[in-house]
Amino acid sequence: MSxxxxxxxxxxxxxxxxxxxxxxxxxxxxxHRIIDxxxxxxxxxxxxxxxxxxxxxxxxxxxxxxxxxxxxxxQVKHLVATHVGLNPEVxxxxxxxxxxxxxxxxxxxxxxxxxxxSGLGGVLTPTGVGTIIEELKDYVHSVQEIDxxxxxxxxxxxADFALxxxxxxxxxxxxxxxxxxxxxxxMMATAANVVIVEADNIVEVGEIEPENVRTPxxxxxxxxxxxx
Amino acid sequence: xxxxxxxxxxxARAAKEIRDGDIVNLGIGMPxxxxxxxPENVKVTVQAENGLLGVIPCTKETYDxxxxxxxGATPVTxxxxxxxxxxxxxxxxxxxxxxxxxxxxxxxxxxxxxxSNWIIPGKKLPGMGGAMDLVVGAKKxxxxxxxxxxxxxxxxxxxxxxxxxxxxxNLIITEMCVIEVTxxxxxxxxxxxxxxxxxxxxxxxxxxxxxxxxxxxx
Numbered sequence: 251m252s253x254x255x256x257x258x259x260x261x262x263x264x265x266x267x268x269x270x271x272x273x274x275x276x277x278x279x280x281x282h283r284i285i286d287x288x289x290x291x292x293x294x295x296x297x298x299x300x301x302x303x304x305x306x307x308x309x310x311x312x313x314x315x316x317x318x319x320x321x322x323x324x325q326v327k328h329l330v331a332t333h334v335g336l337n338p339e340v341x342x343x344x345x346x347x348x349x350x351x352x353x354x355x356x357x358x359x360x361x362x363x364x365x366x367x368s369g370l371g372g373v374l375t376p377t378g379v380g381t382i383i384e385e386l387k388d389y390v391h392s393v394q395e396i397d398x399x400x401x402x403x404x405x406x407x408x409a410d411f412a413l414x415x416x417x418x419x420x421x422x423x424x425x426x427x428x429x430x431x432x433x434x435x436x437m438m439a440t441a442a443n444v445v446i447v448e449a450d451n452i453v454e455v456g457e458i459e460p461e462n463v464r465t466p467x468x469x470x471x472x473x474x475x476x477x478x
Numbered sequence: 479x480x481x482x483x484x485x486x487x488x489x490a491r492a493a494k495e496i497r498d499g500d501i502v503n504l505g506i507g508m509p510x511x512x513x514x515x516x517p518e519n520v521k522v523t524v525q526a527e528n529g530l531l532g533v534i535p536c537t538k539e540t541y542d543x544x545x546x547x548x549x550g551a552t553p554v555t556x557x558x559x560x561x562x563x564x565x566x567x568x569x570x571x572x573x574x575x576x577x578x579x580x581x582x583x584x585x586x587x588x589x590x591x592x593x594s595n596w597i598i599p600g601k602k603l604p605g606m607g608g609a610m611d612l613v614v615g616a617k618k619x620x621x622x623x624x625x626x627x628x629x630x631x632x633x634x635x636x637x638x639x640x641x642x643x644x645x646x647x648n649l650i651i652t653e654m655c656v657i658e659v660t661x662x663x664x665x666x667x668x669x670x671x672x673x674x675x676x677x678x679x680x681x682x683x684x685x686x687x688x689x690x691x692x693x694x695x696x
Contacts (some may be wrong), residue, residue: 275528275529275547275549275551275565276528276547276551277551278528278543278544278545278546278547278551301565302605302607305551309543309544309553310543310544331605332605332606332607332608333604333605333606333607334603334604334605335602335603335604335605336551336604341602341603344603351603353597353603353605353606355606355608355609355610355611356527356565356569356606356607356608356610356611357565357568357569357572357573357608357610357611357615358610358611359565360564360565360566360568360569361566361569364566375573375611376573376614376615377573377610377611377614377615377643378610378643379614379643379644380641380643380644381610381640381641381642381643381644382640382641383610417545427562428545429542429545429546429562430526430528430529430530430545430546430547430548430562431545432529432562432563432564433528433529433564433565433568434564434565435564436564436565436566437564437565437566464564
């Protein structure tokens with residue numbers, strides 16, 4: 251059965267209130283075509299799990315870049331991120347009380363998603379020890395001491411959907427990423443119930459050398475042609 | 479001293495802390511200016527936490543803003559021998575002690591080397607991004623910042639803002655001085671000749687230990 255679906259079919263799968271992981275860093279590596287379509291869908295109340303809120307201006311003159319579109323359209327009610335300072339609309343909606351934001355250290359965020367996708371019960375990290383991160387009970391299980399050193403036991407993160415972006419994706423869903431776009435996509439592809447990859451280029455099976463596959467196709471449920 | 483001059487002065491001094499071959503991570507803003515202040519014979523490898531090693535500025539030919547940006551979303555590229563990787567690998571490098579030096583700004587630093595630089599409750603919530611991991615994992619943590627904020631000290635007895643991490647800062651470089659964080663407290667080791675030690679202390683809430691070998695900052 252083909253994994254290739256249209257962008258409309260992809261967005262039709264995502265219900266109101268879904269939790270959605272989106273790969274990318276400041277818009278770089280966001281699956282832009284799926285986000286565009288989602289931003290026009292009228293759906294909302296999403297829990298967005300993404301490194302950041304991207305930024306208002308994009309490199310090609312976009313008014314709102316990447317996930318910033320979903321935030322601008324007020325489709326997100328809960329954002330789990332590591333950094334939101336470059337998108338002023340996040341702070342604005344927080345102050346208005348319409349957007350809940352949880353901030354997690356970036357390295358912990360990456361590992362919590364990895365844990366969520368790889369059957370681990372949590373991750374121990376020294377990051378955040380002695381800070382207010384310890385109080386984030388939804389994300390931090392406890393403070394643990396191991397051989398005299400303190401660690402936070404961070405809980406795994408999972409989502410209903412993961413939307414990621416790949417430069418070359420073969421028809422089995424094997425992904426090769428270009429430049430700095432892989433960032434969180436690798437982990438997110440393992441940590442959601444439904445994984446959709448937007449392919450800048452869909453290629454035949456075998457065109458990506460096995461050694462260069464970064465996300466094995468078994469993690470990918472659907473492929474959308476991103477048409478770069 | 480105008481602000482541009484102050485920034486250049488601080489970063490030029492920070493550049494002297496870098497050894498040939500160091501792997502460095504540079505915070506957004508002032509620290510990213512560091513490479514241009516390094517002497518010819520000091521080569522560094524710049525890591526960016528969004529998954530790049532060997533970051534260099536891009537040229538017209540290598541400009542690729544859709545696919546290649548640094549942690550400040552600036553289009554960059556990597557030098558020959560550099561590479562791209564995912565966020566878990568990146569933070570493995572960072573927490574695992576594979577980064578020699580990180581240089582970043584601060585809202586507050588205190589006598590124990592505690593750092594606050596990610597949130598002003600009720601006012602600003604930019605988020606910590608990779609900062610909490612960087613200051614916990616890098617071998618050496620250098621804070622570069624203006625000595626005061628609107629005349630108010632930023633180097634305190636105890637940080638008042640929520641912390642980024644405990645006991646993490648090794649060196650503080652401002653336009654007035656260079657301060658080493660030691661077990662005994664903050665040690666003034668270099669001073670900008672435009673100021674006296676008394677003036678520096680006056681602009682600092684924490685009590686400074688003046689080094690016996692206090693040098694002019696240059």
